[in-house]
Amino acid sequence: MRQSQTPATQPQPQTENVVDLGGKDLTDSSGLPEYQYQVLDPAKDKMRLITILPDQRDQPIRLRISHASLSQAGQGSASRQLRLEQIRASLPKGWGVYKTLEGRVFFTSPNVFEDGNYTAWRHPDPCYPREYYEEAQNDISQASYQYEALSYVWGSEPTVENAIVEDALFGWTRLNLRPGLAHALKHLRNVDKPRTMWIDALCINQNDLEERSTQVLHMGEIYHQAVRVIIWLGPTAHESNTAMSNLDYLGNQLEASQQGNVFPKPGCQQPRWSYAATDLPYSDQIWESLCHLFARPWFSRLWVLQEAQLANENSVVKCGEDEVAWPVFRRAVICLNAKSNGPSRGLRRLLRYADESANLLHAYTLDQLLNITCWRENSDAKDKIYGIMSISPPAFVSQLRPDYSLPLMDVYKRTFLTYVNQYKRLTLLKYCGRPKSSWPTWIPDWTYQFDATSDNWGFQAGGVSMSESVVNALGDVFDATGLCFARVAAVHRPRINDVDDLADYLREAGLTTTKNIAYAGGGSLLDAYLHAFSFGTLNDRIPGRGNWKPTISQWKPHLMCGNQGFVRANVYGRFADRVVDLIKRYSIMVLERGYIGLGPRDTRAGDFVHVLLGCEVPTVLRHVPGKGFAVIGQSYVHGIMEGEALLGPLPSAWAVKVRADADGKYRPRYLNLDLNIEVRDDPRLVNTPVPPEWERFEHTWNRDDPLNAVKFRNRFTSKEINSDPRMLPAALRARGGATVTAGDAEGETPLHWAAMNDNSDIFRPYLSHCAGQNAALSSRNLRGETLLYCASAGGKSVTIKFLPGRGLDANAVSDNGWTPVTCALASTETGGPFDRFRAHIKTESDAIKALTELALVHDLVLPEGMPPTDHRAQGFYRPRLPRISDSARHDLYGSEPSGYQVVKTLA
Known part of the structure; x- marks a missing residue:
């Protein structure tokens, strides 16, 4: 440990805002006007720097504020x-x-x-070139200026002190300081020379939401280009x-x-x-x-x-004078x-x-980072997302621009939907279950301290699958595909404060005296409880990941002795603390099918456990009559965490072992117990052929991929997916005996859903798994609507283009008087005659493209005697579809504003 020091030389940024105090006493700065920030030039990547002027520790803090360009920093x-x-x-x-x-x-x-050591800095071969393993030192001497960045705690206390800002334009002004920053500045101030620093509370205009949003994106560069970071813990x-x-x-x-x-x-x-x-x-x-x-x-x-x-x-850590x-x-x-x-x-x-x-944390997934932020304190809840932008995966960051002007719910919703769009996974649903009163339950609330499972435990309840999901136009309903596994029969919330309480609970349940009660998911019921209590993290499943976790055979005898067993052995104390904390935060669930597990604290009897595609853990949902399901939260159900609900149990000769790969990420492998051979591919899919249109290709994992991902490319479209095509919904339904043409109470089939919600990625694979494609194409719901109605209602122009010529009439009238054209024009607003289609997204552009395809392949004429793309038709349908803008019309039809190019084609 050493006493604090500052760099010997610090070239200063250029500043014109320098004034001479002239020896005037400014110990009372309360009468000075408040400092007015000058606007930064975002085109030049500008930032502000603070120069702390030298003085004794008991003197007022004096600063200069200057603008500087990030591009000037040394490399x-x-x-x-x-x-x-x-x-x-x-x-x-x-x-x-x-x-x-x-x-x-x-x-x-x-x-x-x-x-007694076994490590060395030098290669064992003295002739091996050092430059191959010795890191090049950063050269900061070429930087046009140098600065230090401060990491400290803002605190919530009111401002108690002012800093005097010397400014040539405005004279002497003041900035209000909170106690934590005031103490830090006085400790960091030199007696004999200025000190240039970047301090977020002072270098960003906190009252300018637009500037805050922009500066958040520069945080990584600002800290990376600093000479060093000073971590200030306090006095x-x-x-x-x-x-x-x-x-x-x-x-x-x-x-x-x-x-x-x-x-x-x-x-x-x-x-x-x-x-x-x-x-x-x-x-x-x-x-x-x-x-x-x-x-x-x-x-x-x-x-x-x-x-x-x-x-x-x-960089250094400072606490008072110690460093x-x-x-x-x-x-x-x-x-x-x-x-x-x-x-x-x-x-x-x-x-x-x-x-x-x-x-x-440079290799952490976004899920892992968010699991950290929900436990950390901050003053603005939007920073649960924005506060980690500089260390988040780059593809995600490129799609989510910080915007402090948005309501909190919109920030979290945008984060969730951006994640689903990027990764095709529903991993973030595990942060749901504690919504604000007016929030949809599927929008995560990171202001609550979730004890969410890490995606680094290797769970694959949904297999290596991608989500099949869509959000409605109003943004309040989220549709997802999955399997309803079982209903919750009973819920227990025992008072567990230590290992003795846990042992008592198992004894009262009769599990410690009769250890061989069979479990529905295989093995014994006692073992199922012990695996569930650890959330599946015992060393049996994840061998070698720290000696603080026991195997189940090691845990059982210690548990039966309660706290004394752990104390005498002096082992697994950390593990026991973890188990007790888990059970305090979760409910013990007993499912109707005989399965047990841990569910959210709010789980009730009558809730349902679902396995959703693209989600690595089961999700507890609650049926809400007339509205669908509410998300309650994530769960652990022993016996379905490795994809058993979708693929069936593993063959008896196989077991899952989760091990670390070279990138440090833990992923499941499959151990053949007879041959003692581990493989990465699921043995349950070995005899299931990959659909001929898909081919697998090798890919090095990066943070823009889901943790468990395999890469396939479509031979015909070159489209790439990050999941196994054998886990697509149509393929699962076909193998499970279900069919995409089986209708619900209203005659709607999965094929109808796919036509309305997807252009081709889902609809075409669904259709390819139909035994009788012609019959599937001509299927109607109870209102007499064909697939063309659904594709038109969804504005899915590619599917509309694919369907004509297959016996689907665009002029046909359904039982309620609708045609595909009226479906294409249907509004997404609630309360009207087209309210049935409000559950899905259709933009103005989607509607225009759908109308165009319908007009190009059919001689469509509206009751008024005009084609649907005629500008006069817009007036008739205006209550149902917003007026098409001139720019949008130009993009579709060229320079003729009335759409007569289409009319000529029809003629």
Whole structure:
């Protein structure tokens, strides 16, 4: 640990706004006018910088504010460092190679060195070129200016102090400061030289929503291009110096890899401290000081998450006058959180937040990031999304522009729908179940602290499938395809405060004395309960992922002894805490089919467990008469988490094992117990041929893919999908004996739904699985409407173009007097004669294209004697369809505004 220092040289940004105080005393700045921000030029990627003027700590804070361009910042030197797999190929047998969190390469030996260590910075072959594994140092000396970025806690306290801003245009003005920032600035201010920093509360006009929205997108560049990030925890208190010095020493004994492993640091003094099972020789005083330090607000705030992730190797953590290098600090945090014993339960809870900031999140999926943000504190709930934009997957970020002017529900809805559109998955439904009073239940509410399962546990209740879903035009109804697995028969919410209570619950249920009661999903009922209580994370299923989780055979005897079993063995305490927390937050469900699991706390008897396509965990839904279903939340049901509801049980010789791939992500593999061979492809699909129009191709996973994805390409259209075509709804229905031509109470079939809601991606595969295509094409619902009616109502021009010539008459009149043309013109507004079609999206452009296709392939004439695309027809149908704009008409028909080009074609 070292005392705080500032860079020796700091070239300053250009500023004209400099005034001379002339020695005037401004200790009372309350009478000064408030500082007025000058508008940033977004075309030039402008940002503001704060220059803290030198003075003594007890003097008023004086600042200068200047504009600067991000493009002026310096760039790092080119690196010749090879990829790890390339370096690994050069190593002797038994050697390994890893990267630290900062990107430095180190090596592991199969043998222990004389100092008790087994790691090294140097390649075992002294002739191997160092530039192949030594990282090029960033050269910031060429930057036109240098600045530090501050990471701190805003706080909710009212402003108590003013900063004096020296400005040539406005003279002396003031900026209001909250206590946390005022303390930070006084501690960071130099006595003898200015200090240039980027501080979000001061460098962004917080009253300008448009500027805030724009600046959020630049956060990554701002922190990345800073000389370093200063993480300010606050002033010295509660023996924080003791905590900081011990963290400094601990962090210098180890290295953490980007794959999530902890190793001894080459040349360290305490190589065994990196082992999870090694207890640290800390006194109660040290543990207490660590508790106080990690209880500081910085660790639980939201914005600091990405600020810490963007901090470079020069960054530091400051607490009062004590300072620890950020790489050292984060390694100490990761080591503490991985310890099997030592940290108290309270400290473990605090370390969870610190560990999230310390670990490398660059490969986290959006789902994993959102699972973190819902637990973190912030002042604006929209920042649950916007506060992680700089570390979110790039394709998602490119589709979701921050907009602070939108209502919160719209921000969360846009996030959900953007995710569904990008990934074709319904993963984010697990954040539903606690809606605002006026929100649709399918819109996630990240203001609630969900204990959502991570997508890194390898669940595949819906198989490797993509979602089949659509939102209606009003944005309040979300249709999704899935299987209703079972109704909830009973719900239990036992009072579980510790492992003794859990053992008592199982004894009272009669499960501990009769251990071989058969379970509906296979195995014993007791085993099913124990798997469910751990949410499927026992080491039987996920071997090798930390020694804090037992196998089921290890857990049962300890559980039967209650708390004393865990205390005597001195193991699995962290796991027991996790189980107790889970059961407190969930309900124990018993399903009508004999299955059991954990469901949302609000689950009731009579709810339904559904397995939705594109969703890795089952979803609890509640039937709402006349409205469909309400989302209650995610669940764990033992026996259907590996796709059994859709594909049936695994063959008896097979078992699922979830293991980490080279990218650190945990994905399911299938172990043949007889041959002891693991494969990635589901054995239940081996004998099911891939539809001939699809071919699989190799693809390297990146963050813009779902976690569990396979890539297929259509041989005819070149369309690519990220799921198995054997898991498409039509294919599942065909194998399951269901048919896409089976109608519901109104005669509507899945084929009708597909015609209305999809142009070709779903409709054509549905049709290809029909035994009698001609009969399917001519099918009608109880109102006498054909598939052409549905495609017209949905504005699906491609399907409309495909259907003519197959016996479908566009002039036919249904039982209620409708034609395909009136369906195409049908409004999406409620309360009118076309209200039946309001449940789906149809834009003005969709309607125009549908009318065009109908007009091109049929001699359509409206009752008024005009073609449907004639401009006069718009007046007649205006109550049902907004007037077509001149620009939209021009795009479709060329320069003739009345649509006569179509009339000529018809003639």
